[in-house]
Amino acid sequence: MTPSDETSGGATVVSVHERLASEALIVDVDGFEGPLDLLLTMSRTQKVDLRKISVLHLAEQYLAFINQARDLRIELAADYLVMAAWLAFLKSRLLLPPDPADEGPSGEELAAHLAFQLERLSAMREAAAKLMARDQKGRDFFARGIPEDVTRVRRVTYTATLLDLMQGYARIRTRDEFRPFTMDRRYVLTMEEALDRMRHLIGFAGEWADLTSFLPEGWETDPARRRSATAATFAASLELAKAGKVEIRQSDPFAPIQMRRRPQSDG
Amino acid sequence: MADETEESLFEAPPMGEQERMVEAILFASAEPVGIPELNARMPHGADAVEAIGHLRKRYEGRGVQVVKVGDAWAIRTASDLGFLMQKETVETRKLSRAAIETLAIIAYHQPATRAEIEEIRGVSVSRGTIDQLLELEWIRLGRRRMTPGRPVTFVVTQSFLDHFGLESARDLPGLKELRSAGLLDSRPAPGAAEDERDENDEQSDMFEGAAEDDDGGDVFGEEASEPEDADAEDER
């Protein structure tokens, strides 16, 4: 798909003016924004409505340009070369009679699309120019120079949901139920009480007697009461032993604790 | 000086145009603009003083005013519309736990004195908490309790009912309902079942009367404990 022969043939028919234009394009190749931009600029040399442009002519122009650039050893970006290859293909499509076996789009369709792309690019450039030509803020019209800032007043509102409320209440009531157990005197015999009681009783305990026998009436059966009474009584007996009022003995570990009044003679 | 010759050379724009110009300049300037600057910026022969006079009149009674700031002129918001330049941002916060609990106690036990609230909560209630609830208009002062010291009581308000979507404080679920709804998952303390039932009865009695009776009731009425009976009847 080397189009060199046809191109050189075509190149002979382009006018001097066009060749000069092409050379100017080559010098300025960096100034183009890609092949489409270059093609659009070239199409201007046809001096016709873009809709009536000769795409074949344009393709030849472009290919000639690429060849010249190659001769001048100008580095061209890959997309310029891709466009050249595509245009060479398009040109062959346009020149050769259509092959009925070929399923692809016809040369005319491809050419029409290229013409459309050029026309659209051109239109968008004009639109861009019109847009920039409009009155612009800060240049032609102006916003308020002393904008008065909206002062923000912050107000805090508090919310709570019904659920919060109910849970809050539930929390308090639950806390009541779990409140650290204030000693229920019904189940507690304090050491003071036990001591009081022992002081009275000990005068009658000349013989060894089990600690349990000193428990108050009614405290021996209920386990909670018995536990409390036993502990208090034991503590009270230790207190009395310390004061030299009683003697305590225990034959084995866990054996019953026994005590008796300390014989007067020893005191 | 050379004014007269120049005036003949340059036709000053009509006063209406000059007024437009002053209007635009004052609007767009970042600072008040003095007469000399106005004259310098306007076409030759324009009279900023006169134009400002007209403009000032034109803005009389409008939403913005042409005002003199020192030696210069500016356009400012009419002073009566200053409120429009404030944007209120409302920040919503969760009520504190102390406040919620205090509120809950008042709602369930109203009318409740501060001492009662403290007794139920087990901690003292700060002045701030009560004030906050008063400010929110969720509680208000109820009747004074006819006990020594005549302590003030607190009751919940209509705003409270509105906020919590209640028709009356008696619509608040009782302890048993809270428990069956899973809001109160503690098992009743052993042997407390009896007490609890009593408490609930008592409690529902307590707040039934309050919401209605305290709305508009006379604050220092003597019959502090009277309305409960009526309500108890309602109940049956």
Place this chain on the structure above:
Amino acid sequence: MADETEESLFEAPPMGEQERMVEAILFASAEPVGIPELNARMPHGADAVEAIGHLRKRYEGRGVQVVKVGDAWAIRTASDLGFLMQKETVETRKLSRAAIETLAIIAYHQPATRAEIEEIRGVSVSRGTIDQLLELEWIRLGRRRMTPGRPVTFVVTQSFLDHFGLESARDLPGLKELRSAGLLDSRPAPGAAEDERDENDEQSDMFEGAAEDDDGGDVFGEEASEPEDADAEDER
């Protein structure tokens, strides 16, 4: 809705007062102010739309103008008086040709994907170009295109409209002519794949609705092609 009850509850200020209020608010703001904000800042029951209508008429031919910017309103100096404002003129950074063309393509084809911009310009769009336009707040992200890859789209912003004195993207210069010439259709390249054509159909439909529909629309909404029907009708 609840409007009627509310109207009876809150007496709206007289229209003359409402006009003053709108005047004060628009004067005070350098940025366009939307109707919802105006209504929110004005007293209950006020009708900003009607008040603006009156105000706009009042300022016809004056040195400053009440202008519509997208869905919002602003006061701007009359553009014939720009020459008085050398002092206020802000030197804007010169936009590159690529940026200007990209902006125009987005404005006329919006919502536009990067691929579409590149197809129209025939070159790839550098990251910096899009960034610059985003930074100027002249473009923003629109809805994702519902095509394979769900590419992001770009649309122009209220700041863009404000800067170029446009009421809406429909008022872009030459838009109608471009459309009737078929230059805003993105015509498929001959032999292009099926799905590409679908995308194109959708896109040309999309343009019409875009300006409005994308303002405040949800950016990644699923119903990319839904609102166009109504707009297509407008168009006829």
